[in-house]
Amino acid sequence: MTDQLAIAVLGGGSFGTAISNLLAENGHAVRLWMRDAAQAEAIRSTRENPRYLKGIKIHALVEPTTDLAATLASSELLFVALPSSALRAALAPHAAQLAGKQLVSLTKGIEAQTFKLMSEILEEVAPQAHIGVLSGPNLAKEIAEHALTATVVASEDEALCRRVQAVLHGRTFRVYASGDRFGVELGGALKNVYAIIAGMAAALGMGENTKSMLITRALAEMTRFAVKLGANPMTFLGLAGVGDLIVTCSSPKSRNYQVGFALGEGLSLEEAVARLGETAEGVNTLKVLKAKAEELQIYMPLVAGLHAILFEGRTLAQVIEVLMRGEPKTDVDFISLSGF
Numbered sequence: 001m002t003d004q005l006a007i008a009v010l011g012g013g014s015f016g017t018a019i020s021n022l023l024a025e026n027g028h029a030v031r032l033w034m035r036d037a038a039q040a041e042a043i044r045s046t047r048e049n050p051r052y053l054k055g056i057k058i059h060a061l062v063e064p065t066t067d068l069a070a071t072l073a074s075s076e077l078l079f080v081a082l083p084s085s086a087l088r089a090a091l092a093p094h095a096a097q098l099a100g101k102q103l104v105s106l107t108k109g110i111e112a113q114t115f116k117l118m119s120e121i122l123e124e125v126a127p128q129a130h131i132g133v134l135s136g137p138n139l140a141k142e143i144a145e146h147a148l149t150a151t152v153v154a155s156e157d158e159a160l161c162r163r164v165q166a167v168l169h170g171r172t173f174r175v176y177a178s179g180d181r182f183g184v185e186l187g188g189a190l191k192n193v194y195a196i197i198a199g200m201a202a203a204l205g206m207g208e209n210t211k212s213m214l215i216t217r218a219l220a221e222m223t224r225f226a227v228k229l230g231a232n233p234m235t236f237l238g239l240a241g242v243g244d245l246i247v248t249c250s251s252p253k254s255r256n257y258q259v260g261f262a263l264g265e266g267l268s269l270e271e272a273v274a275r276l277g278e279t280a281e282g283v284n285t286l287k288v289l290k291a292k293a294e295e296l297q298i299y300m301p302l303v304a305g306l307h308a309i310l311f312e313g314r315t316l317a318q319v320i321e322v323l324m325r326g327e328p329k330t331d332v333d334f335i336s337l338s339g340f
């Protein structure tokens with residue numbers, strides 16, 4: 001073991017499990033908290049998480065647990081990999097135990113009622129904690145299979161960044177640091193929406209020019225939005241911006257892409273989400289992003305188009321017609337909008 005730091009991962013889904021394994025492979029004992037006792041018992045006895053990460057052996061240093069209070073009390077560094085819809089409700093009752101701890105959000109979503117990012121919720125719930133986020137092109141299954149991967153840890157707290165690098169950086173996983181927590185986190189949340197669009201385009205057999213146009217215009221759109229909210233546009237050229245956008249918009253392993261693909265095959269949104277049976281943050285993010293873009297009057301035609309298809313009864317053909325007929329624009333207008 002490299003040191004005796006007490007580490008926990010909250011959330012027994014595919015990402016929480018994959019990150020726990022990386023920490024354990026680096027020599028750290030990890031408590032992996034999940035709410036489902038049967039799942040914890042299954043992991044303990046079979047050393048696999050078949051529901052969320054089939055076929056991956058779970059390291060002996062990963063200890064599944066269902067006791068959240070004890071896990072928080074005994075850990076100094078906590079990685080939070082809960083769905084965005086669950087994060088606040090899971091942690092708020094335990095706020096007192098989080099003071100002084102290092103909390104790193106792995107969750108790529110936006111809270112529906114408040115438009116808060118997950119690290120902002122952590123900050124609100126635990127104002128005395130040290131807060132960071134981890135984001136990048138990080139498909140859980142590939143991480144678990146030791147595909148060479150890079151990520152970004154972002155925080156104003158340099159000691160937190162250094163500690164996360166120390167415990168997670170490894171033979172197959174590079175951890176870069178950033179001071180732009182907001183930009184890194186926003187990139188991870190926004191790209192999920194565009195992955196749904198990319199999945200639809202793939203199901204409809206659209207060409208490579210179309211896929212490239214979609215990804216590039218998605219980057220322009222999400223950067224324009226982020227700049228308006230005060231983020232540094234340069235962050236969107238990094239791993240947590242264009243890096244994550246590329247992987248999620250081009251891989252059938254992405255759950256958001258899978259939802260889009262199912263929609264493109266003709267399934268309803270409810271059917272597509274039910275068939276997936278895992279977290280696809282982009283559906284909720286689409287709703288809140290559309291409302292926010294309208295409120296702030298930010299031009300986001302791809303977001304508006306997907307929203308029109310999923311929630312306003314428009315057909316794909318109608319939306320494509322509107323998008324392609326829109327007046328010609330400047331290519332990289334979003335950069336010139338920045339104050340950086």
Ligand SMILES: NC(=O)C1=CN([C@@H]2O[C@H](COP(=O)(O)OP(=O)(O)OC[C@H]3O[C@@H](n4cnc5c(N)ncnc54)[C@H](O)[C@@H]3O)[C@@H](O)[C@H]2O)C=CC1
Nearest residue numbers: 012013014015016035081082086107108138139140278279
């Ligand atoms: N899977 C991936 O490749 C990656 C996922 N993420 C992010 O990680 C977050 C978690 O996603 P996954 O692990 O992929 O999800 P998943 O769909 O694989 O698993 C979700 C887990 O959360 C648990 N859960 C749901 N509601 C809960 C609640 N109220 N209290 C406690 N546990 C609850 C489920 O039981 C399950 O264990 C998401 O925000 C996702 O965007 C980020 C990077 C990569």
Ligand SMILES: O=C(CO)COP(=O)(O)O
Nearest residue numbers: 136137138139254255256
């Ligand atoms: O964020 C991810 C990869 O970086 C995972 O994407 P999905 O949630 O769409 O599977």
